[in-house]
Amino acid sequence: MAFLCRSAAMLLKPCSRAPAAMSALSAARLYSSGGQYEYILVDKRGEKNNVGFIQLNRPKALNALCDGLMTELGRALDSFEADADVGAIVITGSDRAFAAGADIKEMQNRTFQECYGGNFLAHWNRVSTVRKPVIAAVNGFALGGGCELAMMCDIIYAGEKAQFGQPEILLGTIPGAGGTQRLTRAVGKSLAMEMVLTGDKVNAHEAKQSGLVSKVYPVDQLVSEAVKCGEKIAANSKLVSSMAKEAVNAAFELTLAEGNRLEKRLFHSTFATDDRKEGMTAFVEKRKADFQDN
Known part of the structure; x- marks a missing residue:
């Protein structure tokens, strides 16, 4: 659940209004009746508009997962869950980062009492409880909480430059949103233990070989292929x-x-x-x- 991309660490800022979306998605519809989102873009995709689409949108922070973003993600998932036309959901980030981890500045000064008493990160699990199939389309970094978020999804497609990792050990902590549990079930004890204890990353092809992801695509084809998969699923009952x-x-x-x-x-x-x-x-x-x- 940690953000640990040293080359971008100085870019990480506390949750605030996200900058304008990239042009390809700037006209994404505001889908929920809850109004405008700050940290995500929400739309429906596919020829029949039957695939829910969520893009994490904190580009300057490499989509670091702050509390506000995760709360909005839950709202968007609730909306798609209630939409009878939606048969599958795709979650993605940017070409550079799916999500480079949790927002460390937001959690840096938390105490044990606050974490334990408030059941910190409990609401992050919403992705794993959605009844409709969820596909993660991962480009770039999926580290810490970003890797955990991808593993909460039912299917992971990776861009060929994707990198997965659980580097929390380098921050003096351990994964807290399912990283030790889901990673072990996906890739086995030895690789999971190595990744968790060293903080080392694996690339897209290593992730596919280990069973963490199902398919690898060129970066510019990843999202469209994930949506196609969602359309196939949505065509069924x-x-x-x-x-x-x-x-x-x-x-x-x-x-x-x-x-x-x-x-x-x-x-x-x-x-x-x-x-x-x-x-x-x-x-x-x-x-x-x-x-x-x-």
Whole structure:
């Protein structure tokens, strides 16, 4: 959860109004009824506008994750969760940084009592509780909290210059938003332990080889490819997609026997949906299914 990019450390400023967005996204719609966002850009993408799109927007701080940004991210996710048209969500940053970590200046003087009593960083977990599939499109630095944020997503696509790391040890602390837990489950104990204990980074191709990311793309193609993936997911039954996501996530929590039982119950549950009937009927009739999400 730490910000640790030495070359940009002097650029990091406390949370304040973000500068104007890059021109390609300057006209992004203000999506939530909650009004304008300061630290993120929110839009809908895809030919059918069925992919929620969130871009972290603190460029001078390499998208360091301050409390205000994470609160706004939760609001945007809530809006997309409630939008019946949205079937998947993409979270991205800039070409230079997905998110270079948490805002250290914001947490530097916190006390143990404040952290423990206030359950510091608890609301950061909102990304992992969204029922709709979430895709991280990672370009540049994904360090500390940025790496943790990416790992909270269901799928990670990386630009070929992406770098992942948990460098909190170099600041005299440890990951606090799931880094030690999700990284270990993704890449195994040895690599996770090495990254956490040394603060060393891995590049995009090493991350793919280790299982941390599923695909690597050229920097300028990454976001469009992530949106295409979101469109594929959104074309399926949103109800059944949530069931499938629940089943896969359970594999990290349950024994094999318990997981198989849950999977079977969720599989059986699909037979109570109109979408299951439509999907199988369309297959038999050799046509494209027309899912209605019920």
